[in-house]
Amino acid sequence: MRAKLSNGGCSSSSCGSSEAPRDMAPEIWEKIKDHPCYSEEAHHYFARMHVAVAPACNIQCHYCNRKYDCANESRPGVVSEKLTPDQARRKVVTVANEVPQLSVLGIAGPGDACYDWKKTKATFSAIAGEIPDIKLCISTNGLALPDHVDELAEMNVDHVTVTINMVDPEIGAKIYPWIYYKNKRWFGVEASEILHERQMLGLEMLAERGILTKINSVMIPGVNDEHLIEVNRWVKERGAFLHNVMPLISDPVHGTHYGLTGQRGPTAMELKSLQDKLDGGAKLMRHCRQCRADAVGLLGEDRGQEFTLDQLPEQVSYDPAKRAAYREVVAQERGDHVAAKSAAVEEVRAGAAQSFLFAVATKGGGRVNEHFGHAREFQVYEVGAKGIEFVGHRKVEQYCLGGFGEDATLDGVIAALEGVSFVLCAKIGDCPKDMLKAAGIEASDDWAFEYIETSLAEAYRGKFGGQVALRA
Numbered sequence: 001m002r003a004k005l006s007n008g009g010c011s012s013s014s015c016g017s018s019e020a021p022r023d024m025a026p027e028i029w030e031k032i033k034d035h036p037c038y039s040e041e042a043h044h045y046f047a048r049m050h051v052a053v054a055p056a057c058n059i060q061c062h063y064c065n066r067k068y069d070c071a072n073e074s075r076p077g078v079v080s081e082k083l084t085p086d087q088a089r090r091k092v093v094t095v096a097n098e099v100p101q102l103s104v105l106g107i108a109g110p111g112d113a114c115y116d117w118k119k120t121k122a123t124f125s126a127i128a129g130e131i132p133d134i135k136l137c138i139s140t141n142g143l144a145l146p147d148h149v150d151e152l153a154e155m156n157v158d159h160v161t162v163t164i165n166m167v168d169p170e171i172g173a174k175i176y177p178w179i180y181y182k183n184k185r186w187f188g189v190e191a192s193e194i195l196h197e198r199q200m201l202g203l204e205m206l207a208e209r210g211i212l213t214k215i216n217s218v219m220i221p222g223v224n225d226e227h228l229i230e231v232n233r234w235v236k237e238r239g240a241f242l243h244n245v246m247p248l249i250s251d252p253v254h255g256t257h258y259g260l261t262g263q264r265g266p267t268a269m270e271l272k273s274l275q276d277k278l279d280g281g282a283k284l285m286r287h288c289r290q291c292r293a294d295a296v297g298l299l300g301e302d303r304g305q306e307f308t309l310d311q312l313p314e315q316v317s318y319d320p321a322k323r324a325a326y327r328e329v330v331a332q333e334r335g336d337h338v339a340a341k342s343a344a345v346e347e348v349r350a351g352a353a354q355s356f357l358f359a360v361a362t363k364g365g366g367r368v369n370e371h372f373g374h375a376r377e378f379q380v381y382e383v384g385a386k387g388i389e390f391v392g393h394r395k396v397e398q399y400c401l402g403g404f405g406e407d408a409t410l411d412g413v414i415a416a417l418e419g420v421s422f423v424l425c426a427k428i429g430d431c432p433k434d435m436l437k438a439a440g441i442e443a444s445d446d447w448a449f450e451y452i453e454t455s456l457a458e459a460y461r462g463k464f465g466g467q468v469a470l471r472a
């Protein structure tokens, strides 16, 4: 099974044997070590799935159109089929039997898990009864959150995401046209005042109960981009565990207000620049993939189409064997990876002068194990005086289909790699390598199947440190 891991994860989820990082209390580490969204390290090994069981929503965001669905689309709120709690139970058990990396079940739209509470509660109760070790997670806009914090704590939901895009209702009025609260529709600044107060109250209540909170903020250039520095400060003061700043996804075909009125999303470098300004505030999540609301699998992959309703058995029973076996393998592999990573980071820190961005093609397991032409995303690392830091990912269109690559697609991949100096992948042909080089990007498959950080340290030394030559 370890061989399968180095090749992108076996087909059968995990715990880690690694100890808590020095800057984290052991009880917090225990909560996040298998959660692919709360631990950047865990996302190499563990998978999440979302079930769309709570479609009703109590607010309107200018970036959301809950009617829109496209199976090829990957963005929050998008879903191919809504499920009843019992359908969700069958789906989760089926996935747990087939995808051993599964560690987290989330309810993340479309709709609001706290507003459509009965369905959320029925789903979690049914699944916790069958798969007791699965982590339960919800995303909410926060308006109805304070009403359900105690029940969330009783159900052992210890991860809650709240989308907070503003702490200034004047800015909120540009994002939320209305909210529905206490049987009444509220508009404009008044609506955003209520939403803001409820979000802050909910956040404080979660922190008091030891529930870990992640704050999602959508970065909307010209609306709240600079304001998110203020949001970061407010949520940190109220005990938020992570702050996840995500780029606005806006396109007229999505039929959203922002899409139809031409509001643009930020570029990858604008997002990175804001994230860099937030360094030192609430801890940032940089590995979010803005998943579909019915996503299944490791972050960055979506196996949802393998588990549509028509493919689910009528009767299901949970078999824990595959997940247990995978956890044992990951415990060992993860220990090795943490040691290799730590050595690589120290080595880079000791010799670094300048920072550069590296892009890595990976299918998981913490290794360089994806072909350049098969990659649908690249993980981006900043390598330099601070060591090796994961700073984000770039989604791309798959360049190579059936052995052939289109130049136009490659142009798109190169554009998506803006600011990147070096690409590491498991395999790359001469043609794309030459085109990348002409664009000022070095590419190499010399580190195929090796640990990402070890590869980055060697490549950094070779290319930029002048101490060793690049492998031939």
Ligand code: SF4
Binding pocket: 057, 058, 059, 060, 061, 063, 064, 065, 066, 077, 109, 110, 111, 112, 140, 141
């Ligand atoms: S809270 Fe979620 S489901 Fe509701 S409008 Fe906003 S993005 Fe859409």
Ligand code: SF4
Binding pocket: 036, 037, 048, 076, 106, 108, 287, 288, 289, 290, 291, 299
């Ligand atoms: S949208 Fe982001 S936080 Fe949610 S499951 Fe995907 S990666 Fe995790």
